[in-house]
Amino acid sequence: MTSETPNNDSAQDDGEIFERSEIISTVQSDSRQSWLKGRINLWRESGLITDDQSESIINFEAAPEDPIRLGIRFSRLIVVLSTLGAILIGAGIISFIAANWQGIPVIAKLALLIGGQTATYWVAYQFQFVRGYPRVGGAIMFAGAAWFGANVFLVARRYHLSTDNPDLLIWWFIGVLPLAYIAKSKAITVMAVGIFVVGISWKTASETDNSVSGLLVTAILLFAGAAIYSIGLAHLQRASTKFFAAPYLVGGALLTIVVTYMFTFDEVVKDYSRNSSVNISEMSGGYIALAAIVSVITLVSLVMTNWTSIRSEKRPSARLLEPAIITLTVIAGWFIAIHTFESAALYVVVFNLLLVIQILGIIALGVINKREAFVNIGIVFFVIDLSTRYIELTVDMLDTSLAFIVGGLLLLGVGYGMERARRRLLRQFGMMKVTQ
C-alpha cells in the first residue's frame, strides 16, 4: 500500500531489517578487523609489507565501516530525539490545558485539545509522507497517537466520568491501531498492543467479581493472549505485514504466560471458583459467546498461518511447536472456563504443566526462529516459576532463614547456569556481542 510512496517505509521496513543485519555485520566486522590487524602486524614484522603499506591497508579496510556505524547511531538518535521532542511538546500543551482547566471555556478546551491533536497529525504527515523525513514524522505521529489517548481521558474528566475505566483504554486502542498500519509505525503498533493488553487485563480484573463467571472471565483473558499471539503469527505470513508481527507475538506471549502463571496457584483457583458456577447453563451467555469468538479467532489465525507453513521448508518441529502450544492453551482455558470439577487441585496441576510447556516452548521458539526477546521472556519466567515453586514447597518444611539461604544459593546457581545457557543460545545466532 505504501510501497510507492516517497520515503516510505517499506523503506522503513527494509530499513529495520537492514539495520539489524548491519548490527550483526558490524559485530562480525569487528572481529574481522582485529583478526586482520593481527595478520597485518605479523606481515609487517616478517618484512612482507612496509609500515606505510600496513597503515594503508588498515585505513582502506576500516574506512567503509565508519559511515555505516555512524548511520545506525544517527538513525537511532534521530528517532529518540524526535520522539522525546514531540512527546515533550504534547505533554507541555496538555499539562497547560489541564492546569488551566477550569478557567478555559468548554469550546476553547475542545478546540485546543482536538485542534492540537489534528495539527500534530498534519505535521507528522508532512514530515513522513511529503517532505521525506520518515523518522521525525514517525515520532510526531506517535505523539499524535498519545495525544488522542490523553484527549479521551481529558474529555471523560470534563464530564466527571470515572477515569478508573478500562473502556477508555479500549477506545484509545481502537483509535490508534489503524494509524499504526497506515503510518507503518512499529512504535504505534507497540503502543496499540500494549494499551489493548493492559485494557483487557484491567477489564477482566473488574469483571471477575461477577458472581457466576470469575473463572470464565479470566479464561477469556487467556484466550485473548493466545489470539493476540496467533494474529502475530498471521502477520508473519506476508512480507507486507511481517513488520508488525513482533509486538503481537511478544504481547500475546506475555499475556498468555502471566494468566497461565496465575492459574498455577491453588488459592487463586479456589478464590475464583468459590463464586463460579459449576453448571454451564447458569453462566453468562455473553461471556461464553465472547470466549467462543476469541477462541475461534485464535484457531482461524492458526489454521491460516499453518496453511502457508505447510508449504514452507521448515522442519516439522518448528512448524508444529507454536500451533501445538496455542491449541493446548485454548483447551486448558476451556477446561477451567466451564469449571468441570469443583476441586482446585486438578486445575493447578494442569496449569503448572502448561506453564512449563509454554516456558520451554518459548525458549525453543526463540532459538529456532532467532527471536532474542522470546529467549529472554522464557528465561525470566523460568526463574520466576522455579522461585515460586521453591517457596511453595519450602515454606512449611524448612526454617525460614535456612529456606532463604538455600533458596538464594539455588537462585545464584540457576542464574549462573541460565546466563551460560543464554549466552550459548544467543551465540548460536550470532548476537552475543550485541546483547552481552
Place this chain on the structure above:
Amino acid sequence: MIFKVKRLFIVVIALQIVFLLGLVGYRETILAVGRTAILQTVPVDPRDLFKGEYVTLRYEISNLGSTQVNQGSKIYRLLGEVNNGDTVYVALSNIDGDESSLDVQTDEPSGRTDLFIKGKVGTKNSDVITVEYGVEQYFIPEGRGLEIEQAEEVEVRVKINRSGIAAIEALIVDGQDWKP
C-alpha cells in the same frame, strides 16, 4: 498510491475526532435535555497524582438492601434477584406521588415509575448491594477538596436521560452551586 494513504490517514484522523465529539455531544445532550434530580451525597477527598484532584461521591442510593431497606423516609423494594455486575434501575420518584416506596429492578421500568436512574451492581453481600451510577467522581481544581469535605451539606444535581443514564451538572454545597 500516496493519495490512497492520504485518504486513509484522513479517514482515521476524522474518526478519532468524530469519536471525541460524539462523546462530548452525548454528555452535553444528557445535560441539556435530561430531567433533573438532586441526590444527597457524602463526599470524601482522595487525591490522585495521575488524574488530578477529585472528590468521591457516595449517595443514599449507593448501598441498597437486597430485599427491602429503609433509607431515611424512603423504602426501596428490590423486585427480583440481582447479581454482581447486573444493571439495575432505581426509582427516584413515582407518577402517583407515593415517593416513600420506591422500586429497584433489573428490567427497564415502566408504569408507575416516573424518574429512575441506571446503575450497575458492584458488590452483593448477604443483605446489601452496592450500586454505581457513573456519577461517583467529581473533578475539582487542585487544593479545593477540603471546601467540599468540610461543608455541612453537599448535594449533587444530576441530569438523567430517558434510559436512566445520569450526568453530573453541578455540586451544591451548603445550598449554593459550587463554583470550581
